[in-house]
Amino acid sequence: MTAAGRFRHLSRWGRWVLLLPFLGVVVVFILDRTSNNPNVTFEPALTAGPALAAVVSNSLWFPLLVGGVTIGEAFGIAAEDRTMSASVHTASVLAIVLISAIGAASVMLRNRQERALADARLVSEVAQRILLRSIPERIGPVRAAVHYAAAAAHARIGGDLYEVVQTRYGVRAVIGDVRGKGLAAVETAAAILGAFREAAHQEPALDKVAAWLADSLGRALHENGGEHEGSDEEFVTLVLVGVRPDAVVEIVNCGHPAPLLLRRGTPVRFLDPPANVPPLGVLEPEDVVAPILRLPLQEEDRLLLYTDGVIEARNSWGVFYPLAERVPDCASADAPAVVLDRLHEDVRRHVGHQLGDDAAMLLLQYAPVPTPGTALAVRSVVHPRAVHDRSTPQGRTD
Incomplete structure (x- = not known):
């Protein structure tokens, strides 16, 4: 200009x-x-x-x-x-x-x-569109929203990662945090996301997806003769979530903060893993055996996934942000995107300034849409006589 x-x-x-x-x-x-x-x-x-x-x-x-x-x-x-x-x-x-x-x-x-x-x-911005793609508002039976804030000044991407995909095994999502910041963390996040987008469609078991990611991370950190700076100390914490077609959610946690279950009429609940598994990159890929937590879902259940940049945000007194206590007030909104916007603003008010670490939040709401076959079955149950009358030729009596 x-x-x-x-x-x-x-x-x-x-x-x-x-x-x-x-x-x-x-x-x-x-x-x-x-x-x-x-x-x-x-x-x-x-x-x-x-x-x-x-x-x-x-x-x-x-x-x-x-x-x-x-x-x-x-x-x-x-x-x-x-x-x-x-x-x-x-x-x-x-x-x-x-x-x-x-x-x-x-x-x-x-x-x-x-x-x-x-x-x-x-x-x-272009790199973010490629690496951290935008999440549709609805993916199958799930309404989704994401909020991401990078800690680096003027940056839009960092060490946090997320993705939600629709597969033949249901809706699958991942959220993770790469140790460190800068270009090396972005490269590692790219390797994890690329592996997830492939493994989520190929592996029927969610724990096998975690093993696939561990193997891909090991290759990414040690490729080119180990020239990746800090590869000996780098690791990734992440949570894998799978919403199956039978309304059951599966969760695999590898050293990441536990997701929150927001169910109407019940207190906020942490979905802790059945056993503690270290982050990816700590163990050899063949030693990564992550247990699966399964939970039946009810309609309008919400799963809040987040990185430690949210729960480790501290105010001037050194008090960490109490996510479990503050999320019910923010979750009163119907739209998942509005919930995350309110949460982010609440975290900023708690800290009083820009966050010092990358912070990502992913909200999944189970909201299945009735299929045409289901609607026809409901109408058949409600009006069985009408269906019988339509199948009988006009003017004929049995």
């Missing part, structure tokens, strides 16, 4: 801010004219004008414009003040010229950095 275009897009408040350098020049002029001491001059203070112009505007020409106005004002002050030495006037003018040039250069560098940041954000 050109400088004129930026100026047109400034808000009303932004346009008033542009008047500050000119206001500063006027103030210096008034102070100099009202000064009763003939040996004191305020001309050197005019250098604040172009310096302030470089701060309040992203236009390259603005510090130069303010510098030109300021130089004219400096000559006006010198013409009025006959007692000011030529050396002071010359030094003031040279300082104004130098600061105007530095201000223009700083604006140019700042604009270049902002463009680079915008490009990085665009790449991050």
Whole structure:
């Protein structure tokens, strides 16, 4: 966008801010004219004008414009003040010229950095769309929503991962947390997600999916002769969830915080695993044997999956966010996406600032849609005589 275009897009408040350098020049002029001491001059203070112009505007020409106005004002002050030495006037003018040039250069560098940041954000957004794909509002019998916030400044992806897919074995989901941050964590998350998207469709048993992910993670951490930085200490905590067609949920937990079951009319319940299993990457892939927790689902049951960035968020007193206590108030909304938005805002209020760790939340709500066959069976039970009458030829009696 050109400088004129930026100026047109400034808000009303932004346009008033542009008047500050000119206001500063006027103030210096008034102070100099009202000064009763003939040996004191305020001309050197005019250098604040172009310096302030470089701060309040992203236009390259603005510090130069303010510098030109300021130089004219400096000559006006010198013409009025006959007692000011030529050396002071010359030094003031040279300082104004130098600061105007530095201000223009700083604006140019700042604009270049902002463009680079915008490009990085665009790449991050594209990477997120590929790595962390958007979750549909409904996947089979499940309504789903996800909320993800990366800890890295200006980043959209980090070490947390999630995915929900529809398979022949039902709806399957994963949420996980890669140890560490940065590019290495993103690479590991990509390896886990790629393996899950394949294994979820191939393996009928959910524990076998976990073993598949452990094997893929081992290869990803030690590929290329072990050049992956920190591969000896890297691991992944995750939870696998499978909603079977017979309304039974299966959960496999590998060192991750236990999901929460939100069932209407009952207290919030942690779905702890039958046995503790370490995160993936701690054991050899062939030693990963994760038990499966099975639970019958009722309609409108909700499963809240989350990463430790949520429950380890602390306020200024060092108190962790009490998720189990606060989630009932946030879960009063009908839409899963609204529930997660409320939870995220509640966590931010608890912390008082941006979260210091990646935080992901995935909400799955069991809400099966009646199939046409089921609806026909219901109508047949309610109106059996009507069905019999339609099958009997008109005018015939038995």
